[in-house]
Amino acid sequence: MTPQARSATRSRPRGRRDQLALIAAELFARQSYHNVSVNDIAAAAGISGPAIYRHFPSKQALLDHILRTGLEQLLRIVDERLGPGAPNASADPADRLRGVYEELAAHVIRHREVGALWRRERRHLHGPQRAAMARIMARAADLIVDELRRMRPELPTADAELLAWAGASVLGSISDHRVRLPQAALERLLTAIAMNVLTAEPRTPTADALGRSPYPEPTILDSRREQLLAAAAQQFRDRGYHAVTMEDIGAAAGITGPSIYSHFSGKTELLQAIADRIGDRLRQTSAQAYAAGQPPRRTLDLLVGYYVDTVVDYHDFVAAYFSEGRNLPQRAAAELRRFQRAYTQHWTDLVITVMPQLPEKQARIQVHAAFAVVNDIAQTRRFRSRPGHAAELRTLMLAVLTVTDLSAATHP
Template sequence: MSRQEARLTSGAPVRRPRDRKAQLARAAAELFGRRGYHAVGVNDIAAAAGVTGPALYRHFQNKQDVLGYVLLTGVDKLTVRVCTAVEGVENDPERGLRPLLEAAAEVSIEERALTALWRWQGRHLHAGDQKEIRRRVGALLAQWLKGLRALRPELDDGAADVICFAALSVFGSVGDHHATLPTPEFTRLLARLGETVVRTPLPTEQAPTVWRTRAPAPTRREELLTAATRLFRDRGFHAVSMEDIGAAAGIAGPSIYRHFTSKSDILLAASRRMADRLRLGLDNSLATATNAEDALRRLVRSYVDTVLRSDDLIAVYTAELVNLPERDGKELRVLQREYVTEWVRLLREVRPGMSDPAARVVVHAALTIVNDLPRTGRVNGRATLAAELAALAAAVLVAD
């Protein structure tokens, strides 16, 4: 018999831990990060925290409420940690920049699971919690921008947004991978990558247009695939039905099954297409390069072009593989790892003193910048975005 059970049977009062709500939130964050939001139930969270399901409802109304608490608390932690450092940049931009970047790096590493949770599970929040998080993050972002403008007064508002969001992507990238380093080294590396972004000159001209022949009219299958990937990106795989996909494509529900056997079949087709596009870009970059650095720069431009043509696909490919059948998901995760490993190999040829874990941190920072900014409303309409993405990613990879 447990101690708690003994107290219950003896009639003695049971003392609840004062931090029970925080304990439940920590358990939920770990489960959401490991299994995904939809695979976790209220009873799973309660069991992980060592309480019963009904006990959880004393603190939270439902699973969405738990997620909102976890993420809002995380945003508040970030704000407290970097607020003083942001003020330092405003007062003395040159001397204040590194403490700010190191503070942001420390929080990102310490709250790595929370960073991943926000990046990939935030869309499951209540609308009210989403709005409140945007408000709090927006207030902090305004301070960041004020400090950045003091450091680089030549930037116009749009360019300052690009630099600011790219730097945030560097810190957010730790939620996209499992590579790790000793904490002091990890912090210094992330801060240095953030500073590289902040100081990178942005191109003022558009990237050269990539010539393409006119695409044929989409088939019904293509229309369904396009509609589905957009819905998966916006709502998440589990929140989309086959009827939703058919309606978005203007196709009656039963007709979908002439092209795809299930929703998972659509997800698999989208993921394989993205994997094929990335592999083609990799092969072309390696085949035409003169050396490792040239290959890396070509690969950056190829990746930027592929993401800008496939922003829905890349979002699904990076976030939804967990929802595939085990065999298919495993196959595609292997392809993802192999693709990143080629970037790491090239980077270590260019910078032979860099360890494998450090190279992986750098590569993921560059990839995350390219993945994030086309999905950021304040910058994704810029005519120069392709050139800016290529410049920022290349700077992160090859700058000293």
């Protein structure tokens, strides 16, 4: 070993691997996995690009390490409180669950980037890597489901699983926004929302009475243009915008060769069309809910029903709309962000009208959590196939929006 190499070895900070993972996590969360290179990570760490390969063989290995480590920390929290060796095993299950969610909330607030990466970037990992993480998540979910059924023994296991995953989406929702509360207040609020979800009745009959949007269901995909749009939305959702080519989209739609380009000039136009489709749908259904001229609470019920219809009917489009919009040209991406902020504020104002005791920040956080629960559950195949799926999503969305625990709130 040369003197320079020995010097570099001695001067390398302890915990360099963890430091690199933290830097990479922040960059991936802020700019997306595909928009960050190994050299970008190295530059942020103040080292050369090749130096990263002493710790991780690839950028993908970095992402795998970040997500696996983050999920293992979450499982450790759940296992220590609810696992076979947990203390107070005979305590009230509601108190035990509340304690778990309080600790999980504190953890995800400190590590927001892991939630963002789990929801948006895990698709870039290989199948075995994703399967390993799914097993970690399933173990944590099983412990929560078992405790939830201790609290609610009448609840079927399948319903308990739905509620447990919805509670996880509440916690993960903080990666979708930058609404700030003091940490203790945010922990209490997230815990209150999650516990409200765990006490929901998934099969509430009144949820079916919310009605469907008056706008028609998705066009039957019999045109080449619609087939390409549907294929692009699914490919973008499953693999990410950057990993998909026009040829991939054409093959998925059963259209090959130059004829693809007679319908869309490229991926950007396809992504713009997907964003326009969902944006127009959200504008139309929002206007329709208000045009009905109902009292505020009934208007909220209608808006919830219409939003759920949109997500269920267009689940691939909605997933691409929220996860890939940053890949639009700069002006279009900025316009999409402005609309999303305005749409969220529109919901927030209505929630405050229905529950005027809620501080504005708390209402906004609840709105983001409600969107996250519906969007996440609708993307999970085993929940999407449940009978009454849309009605369950309406119930869960209302359970999130109608939390009125003001002990969690703080005025802006």
